[in-house]
Amino acid sequence: MRYFITGTAGFIGFHLARRLLAEGHEVTGFDGVTPYYNVKLKHMRHAALAQYPAFTPVIAMLEDRAALEEAVAKANPEIIVHLAAQAGVRYSIENPQSYLSSNVQGSWNIIDLAERHKVKHLMLASTSSIYGASPTVPFHETDRTDEPLTIYAATKKSMELIAHSHAHLHKTPTTAFRFFTVYGPWGRPDMALFKFVDRILNDQPIEIYGEGQMSRDFTYVEDLVEAIIRLSHVAPDESNRVADERVETLSRQAPFRVVNIGGGQPENLLDFVDIVEKAIGRPAKRQMLPMQQGDVPRTFASPALLQALTGYTPSTRLEEGVKAFVEWYIEARPELG
Numbered sequence: 001m002r003y004f005i006t007g008t009a010g011f012i013g014f015h016l017a018r019r020l021l022a023e024g025h026e027v028t029g030f031d032g033v034t035p036y037y038n039v040k041l042k043h044m045r046h047a048a049l050a051q052y053p054a055f056t057p058v059i060a061m062l063e064d065r066a067a068l069e070e071a072v073a074k075a076n077p078e079i080i081v082h083l084a085a086q087a088g089v090r091y092s093i094e095n096p097q098s099y100l101s102s103n104v105q106g107s108w109n110i111i112d113l114a115e116r117h118k119v120k121h122l123m124l125a126s127t128s129s130i131y132g133a134s135p136t137v138p139f140h141e142t143d144r145t146d147e148p149l150t151i152y153a154a155t156k157k158s159m160e161l162i163a164h165s166h167a168h169l170h171k172t173p174t175t176a177f178r179f180f181t182v183y184g185p186w187g188r189p190d191m192a193l194f195k196f197v198d199r200i201l202n203d204q205p206i207e208i209y210g211e212g213q214m215s216r217d218f219t220y221v222e223d224l225v226e227a228i229i230r231l232s233h234v235a236p237d238e239s240n241r242v243a244d245e246r247v248e249t250l251s252r253q254a255p256f257r258v259v260n261i262g263g264g265q266p267e268n269l270l271d272f273v274d275i276v277e278k279a280i281g282r283p284a285k286r287q288m289l290p291m292q293q294g295d296v297p298r299t300f301a302s303p304a305l306l307q308a309l310t311g312y313t314p315s316t317r318l319e320e321g322v323k324a325f326v327e328w329y330i331e332a333r334p335e336l337g
């Protein structure tokens, strides 16, 4: 199959592209290599993908409509997976503009081009952040999601809404998946696991927000990739409507569906720190801090719809995934600078 993936120099896009290339698919990877975090890591990811002859990298911004259009036309993809975004909850308080530009304007460009090039399935990365501070757990895709706490979440919700209206008008089969705290080797330097491991190895204190009373439904990146690939074969259509109406989100107005990708096994932040310490074999200096603006107290996925559609639920144990991250990080550290 021919895939067009945005965000291949990023954490998740890299893993998805690598798996597809290893399986013999053609992948065009579109990424602006933005300086939001260490670009060396982004270049390392693309260099690893370049070992596959079926990988075509394109370095450009989503907002550059002409460059995006040219890349999509050349790739002639059957499936588009849109992962490029300005990610990060906290940075969206400092720099909301980049979220509006990448996640709304940039996403619009890819949604519109997917239709013009008649792709079989458009897949868009959304986030658990759009559930906000909802006290009702687990989070079901059918829950209300109109009280986002950050501009990051608001832009992702906007993307979902724009994609729905576009799928209604033009019938492009579209799946928006909501990811839950993805982690693993080649992970993001702005996320807790990377920061904790880096600081513990450098004998520096780690900052624990919410006095440790937060919990997250962590998803191991390879489980996430497995779920994306399985979902890619289930383009939203009446023929695959799930019988249980409490979980199904397939629109009555459009070939559009929202799906959580998470295992439904939330972990308390302090237990997570224990697991990180064990994997490194060294205790952390813990600095307890209050919750930060925009933080949500918990995330907790209902995996019921994903399971019904694909027969799959992420299940890698946190101990195992954290260990894999630590091993990668220790090896990659000298090169990361």
Ligand SMILES: NC(=O)c1ccc[n+]([C@@H]2O[C@H](COP(=O)([O-])OP(=O)(O)OC[C@H]3O[C@@H](n4cnc5c(N)ncnc54)[C@H](O)[C@@H]3O)[C@@H](O)[C@H]2O)c1
Residues within 6 Å of the ligand: 006, 007, 008, 009, 010, 011, 012, 013, 030, 031, 032, 033, 034, 042, 060, 061, 062, 063, 082, 083, 084, 085, 086, 087, 088, 101, 102, 106, 125, 126, 127, 128, 178, 179, 180, 181, 182, 183, 188
């Ligand atoms: N990692 C998680 O836990 C998580 C959770 C929920 C949702 N998501 C979503 O999953 C997707 C992938 O996340 P990730 O963790 O791989 O993030 P990442 O930051 O590692 O990757 C995103 C990539 O997009 C590129 N990019 C950003 N803005 C761009 C633009 N305007 N034009 C072109 N390229 C641009 C960046 O250079 C980067 O390489 C994002 O859409 C993110 O919002 C991630």
